[in-house]
Amino acid sequence: MSLKIYAFPPSPRSFKVLWAANHLGVDYEFRLVDFTKNGQRAPEFLALNPNHKSPVIDDGGYLLWESNAIVEYLASLAAQSGVLPQETRAQLAVRKWLFWESAHWDPACAVFAVERVVKPLFGLGETNQSEIERGTLLFERVGSVLEGELKKHRYVAGETLTVADLSIGAVMSIAEQARFPIENFRAIQRWHNDLKSLPSWAKTVAMQTVPKTSAAA
Ligand SMILES: N[C@@H](CCC(=O)N[C@@H](CS)C(=O)NCC(=O)O)C(=O)O
Incomplete structure (x- = not known):
């Protein structure tokens, strides 16, 4: 099976x-x-x-x-x-980013996702500007951390793509729609473009369509 x-x-x-x-x-x-x-x-x-x-x-x-x-x-x-090293210390140097994604990155991105993607998709009302302001503060803080790493190396945890990129990079699939405040984060923009150039990215984007029968439940 x-x-x-x-x-x-x-x-x-x-x-x-x-x-x-x-x-x-x-x-x-x-x-x-x-x-x-x-x-x-x-x-x-x-x-x-x-x-x-x-x-x-x-x-x-x-x-x-x-x-x-x-x-x-x-x-x-x-x-x-090789996206998840086997040796304990090397593995944790990558896995820590999955914890970081859940605890810090995802909640910051979720503010923009809810306000600019989920609300229009499900007809849940207007964008709340005070939420966008709260999200912008959160995003600037976590975005600076990611930007710092991506200035040092091509991918989040080093020169090769790991589960850290798969985890943290996935939300960039809605970056344009959600308008994450990445104008000043040049390394994040470069990394986003690198991810977009992967065949697996294009294949997954092609699956992103909302079901046609979208009579809001
Ligand atoms: N921490 C969970 C979050 C999953 C999550 O929040 N999924 C959302 C969609 S992005 C969901 O299923 N929401 C439906 C609901 O809460 O009813 C994960 O990373 O899998």
Whole structure:
């Protein structure tokens, strides 16, 4: 039985997992969790993830949720890719960025995602400018950290692409729509362009379309 990825492709956390699988050449069956129909709250989906959140994978009955955990799992299926070093210290030098992504980067980006992508997509009202101001402060702080690293080397954790790039870079799939404040972050812009040039990026972007039946649930 092949690995199944349950995802809503327009969402950056789903993009992360689909992009990782596409990049690593892991075979999978894609299963749409249709947020436009509240698919994440359907009983069948809640049995996979009681948090009613995507993405989730099911690998022959082995269920896993939390996008960063899934990326690590996919990396373990493609150990030869080198995107996650095996030696403890080298591995933690990369894995720490997954914790950073969850704790700091994702919450900063999510403000712009909610205000400028989710609200228009689901008809949830006007952009809240005070939220954008709060997000801008958060983003400047975490963006400076990322910018500093990307000035030192091509990718987040060194000269080669790792799970840190797959994790942190995924949200850049909505960078134009969400208008992340990256005008002064030249190294982030350069890295974003590098990610966009990957065949796996283009393949995943092609999956990002919102389901046609989008009668808001
Ligand atoms: N920390 C989780 C976050 C997952 C998450 O928040 N997913 C959102 C879409 S980006 C979701 O499924 N929201 C639906 C809901 O909360 O009902 C991860 O990285 O997988």
